Each structure stands twice: as C-alpha cells, then as structure tokens.
Amino acid sequence: MSQPRRRWFISVVLVLAIIAFVGFSMIPLISTAFRASQPVSETSVTNQGQKQLEEAARGYEVVLQREPENQTALRGLVEARIQLLDLKGTVDPLEKLVALNPAETQYGLLLAEVKQRLGDREGEAAAYRSILNANPGNLQALEGLANVQLREQRPMEAVALLQNTLSNAPEANQNQPGSVDINGVRLLLAQVYATQQNYNEAIAIYDELISNNKQDFRPVLAKAMALQQQGKNEEAKPLFDNAAGLAPAQYKERINQLATPSPTPSPLAPDITPSPSPPPSP
Known part of the structure; x- marks a missing residue:
C-alpha cells in the first residue's frame, strides 16, 4: 500500500476508534495501538465542525457524479461520513474501493468493520471471506x-x-x-x-x-x-x-x-x- 493510502487508512481507523468510545461496540480489527491509547470524549468528535464535514461530503459526492471511480473522492467521502457518524453511508464508497483495488486488503477490512458496527453479520463475514479467497493467510x-x-x-x-x-x-x-x-x-x-x-x-x-x-x-x-x-x-x-x-x-x-x-x-x-x-x- 502506498504511503498516502496507508496514512488515509490509519486516519480512518483512528476515527472508527473514536466512534467506538461514543456508542458503538468495539470490534476485533482495531489494533491495540489504536484502541488502547485514545480515550476520547464525545465532544472531541462532535466539535470538529459538522457543517464543514457535511460540505466536504457534498463536494466529494459532486466529484463522484462526474467521476464515479475517483478514488481520492471515494476515500474522502468515506472519511467524512465516518466522522459524521454516518456509517451506513460509507458502505457504497467502500464497496467501490474494494472493487477497484482487489489487492488492497485494507479496504475490505474497513468494510468488514463497518458492516460489523451496522449489525450486518452476513456482510461482515462476506467481506472477510472475500479477502481470504485472495489471501488465505x-x-x-x-x-x-x-x-x-x-x-x-x-x-x-x-x-x-x-x-x-x-x-x-x-x-x-x-x-x-x-x-x-x-x-x-x-x-x-x-x-x-x-x-x-x-x-x-x-x-x-x-x-x-x-x-x-x-x-x-x-x-x-x-x-x-x-x-x-x-x-x-x-x-x-x-x-x-x-x-x-x-x-x-x-x-x-x-x-x-x-x-x-x-x-x-x-x-x-x-x-x-x-x-x-x-x-x-x-
């Protein structure tokens, strides 16, 4: 995974870790390095500027209407929606990222995490099995x-x-x-x-x-x-x-x-x- 994508992945996982502290159950895939050292309050999530995040999400949506496979916009939309606590809204762009990057397992892992938080066990299991089909180890x-x-x-x-x-x-x-x-x-x-x-x-x-x-x-x-x-x-x-x-x-x-x-x-x-x-x- 390239450095920009790796940084994006870490950023999204950190946001998921923060969300876990404000109402979602913890999940296995957030590693100790992220989840054990970030005791974050709900205000630290909600005070980041909801209006700016909503505007950013709309901007990414506009880009994707013109360029449905623009991966920068897809990643930006995922991150914005996660920070807005709109996990359901991350599913579609994450699924597109998975389809566009079959060798990048991190997208599939994030999709599985989101599915778990949404209570979609079948979807979670399917995401993991898709990764294991390509990389059994x-x-x-x-x-x-x-x-x-x-x-x-x-x-x-x-x-x-x-x-x-x-x-x-x-x-x-x-x-x-x-x-x-x-x-x-x-x-x-x-x-x-x-x-x-x-x-x-x-x-x-x-x-x-x-x-x-x-x-x-x-x-x-x-x-x-x-x-x-x-x-x-x-x-x-x-x-x-x-x-x-x-x-x-x-x-x-x-x-x-x-x-x-x-x-x-x-x-x-x-x-x-x-x-x-x-x-x-x-």
Missing part, C-alpha cells in the same frame, strides 16, 4: 471471521477455518513464501480454544509457541490471560510481567491493564495479535 481477516463465527455460537467452524488454513499453509508458503504466518494462525486457534474453555489445548499451543520463539510476547500474554480466566492469578502474574518486558513500547500499558483481573474476559482476546508477524527480536 491474512491474519486480520482470519481473526475477524473467527470472531463472527464465535459470536454466532459456531466455535467448531472457527476451529475448522483455522485448522484448514494451517493444513494448507505449507503449500501456500511454497507457492508464495511468507504468505501464511503459521505461528500467528496457531495463536488464533489457541485463542478460540480458550474462549471455549478448552484451556489444556490452548495452553499446549501457547507453550509450544513460547518455546519456538522466546522473544514473541504474544503467546506469553495469551497464556497469562488463559490462566487469569481460570482464576490462577498468581501463576499469570509473572507471565504478564514477562510479556510486558518483551513487548514493544506501544503495547506495554495495555498489557499492564490486562494484568488486572477482569470479571468479563473478551471473546477472542484480539489484543494479543497486533501485527501479522511477531515483533522483531530486541
């Missing part, structure tokens, strides 16, 4: 689709999705080296097991991942959370400390927050997969 899409299946009380489908990805990974990586992050997919599989309280299976995967890469904080944190969910807080504490020591700086505060026992653990603990690949060794 995309961790964000795998995580998102697994979350949809868990929310619909279909855990075995989530397990099958990830197991099939792992089964096909050697061939996929032979055809396109690095296309499937096997450790990342195994981490997601262990998280699914943990949500179903199959802690023995989850922790066995975490232990193997920890053994294979002692510098990756994600399985350490995941194991700590699994122990915490079982009420084994004393066993979990040194793992939280270890994870905080291994993690990049932007994740340390969130890890310390997670170390405080919570009565309602998150469904798929998405915070522990902040990037498609493990962080680099120090």
